[in-house]
Amino acid sequence: MIKFLGTTVLLLTSFSSAAAEIKCTGEDDSLSNVIITSAVNTLTDEEIVRNGNSISSTACAGLFDGNDHPLPTYNTGISGDGLLNGETHKKGSPWFASTGAFITEDDLQDLDGKGGVNDPGWIYLGKDDGNGNGFGVTDLTNWYLNGETFELDKYLGVEFSCAKGCVNGEWSINFFKPEEMLRELSSTIFGNSFFDHLAFSFKVGNETIIYDFNFNLINDEINGVFDLSAPHNFSGKYDLSGLSKKDISHISLWARDPVNAVSVDEPSNLALFFTGFLLLGSLRRKLK
Numbered sequence: 001m002i003k004f005l006g007t008t009v010l011l012l013t014s015f016s017s018a019a020a021e022i023k024c025t026g027e028d029d030s031l032s033n034v035i036i037t038s039a040v041n042t043l044t045d046e047e048i049v050r051n052g053n054s055i056s057s058t059a060c061a062g063l064f065d066g067n068d069h070p071l072p073t074y075n076t077g078i079s080g081d082g083l084l085n086g087e088t089h090k091k092g093s094p095w096f097a098s099t100g101a102f103i104t105e106d107d108l109q110d111l112d113g114k115g116g117v118n119d120p121g122w123i124y125l126g127k128d129d130g131n132g133n134g135f136g137v138t139d140l141t142n143w144y145l146n147g148e149t150f151e152l153d154k155y156l157g158v159e160f161s162c163a164k165g166c167v168n169g170e171w172s173i174n175f176f177k178p179e180e181m182l183r184e185l186s187s188t189i190f191g192n193s194f195f196d197h198l199a200f201s202f203k204v205g206n207e208t209i210i211y212d213f214n215f216n217l218i219n220d221e222i223n224g225v226f227d228l229s230a231p232h233n234f235s236g237k238y239d240l241s242g243l244s245k246k247d248i249s250h251i252s253l254w255a256r257d258p259v260n261a262v263s264v265d266e267p268s269n270l271a272l273f274f275t276g277f278l279l280l281g282s283l284r285r286k287l288k
Helices: 015-019 178-185 215-221
Strands: 034-041 047-049 059-065 122-128 135-137 156-162 168-175 197-204 207-214 232-239 248-256 283-287
Touching: 034 207, 122 197, 207 215
Parallel strands: 156 283
Antiparallel strands: 034 047, 034 232, 059 207, 122 135, 122 248, 156 168, 168 232, 197 207, 197 248
């Protein structure tokens, strides 16, 4: 459910239920298990989600048996590269169709110039293993056209705080020098694009559940208040205490780009795509 009060948008009381594309299983499949409680456009300082209001996730998938592997090899969003892009799970079957997680055929792109318009566009950002070291950003970050590494944590600061077991907690995302970050992004293989989906993957005991925020659906319901070309500072919460009595062992993060990226030549590990969503680059999970 979206709970949203603003001068230019409607109060929506049943959005998330209507928007759920994948039915979760388990004792508690509420889409409000993961919510955004604050969002500010960093380029305009406009407060999109105000204190006391929230946006719930738009869809969830699970519970799946096992860990959320395989991870991508190239991490450029191409079909079959990584779990959310339709790759077969390590236990022998895919969790998602070839179209990828939480999207339809209309959302597919041709990111590598191979196989036609068949690429879902999901990018793996990294995970927090709950070992006290915070979030580990993926090292597959050779996104400049010359193959150099993009420094995610130079522009981003993200914190994830939770109590022992981490069955519930809070997260926040803040940008450092967002204008400079956008200029740097324009020099990479993904150009001026930015995210339209954000997915949280929770490993709970021996099972995995994934929650998605589809900002296209959210914009459809609240008059396009999210500028998908601009970074936003976010705060949010999650609570999976009603889902399982087992602890959360790790949280993986993915994002998806809404537009085609800049085309480059081989090798394929530079192939053509990245999500402009770099909001979760330097996540720090603090066990209280």
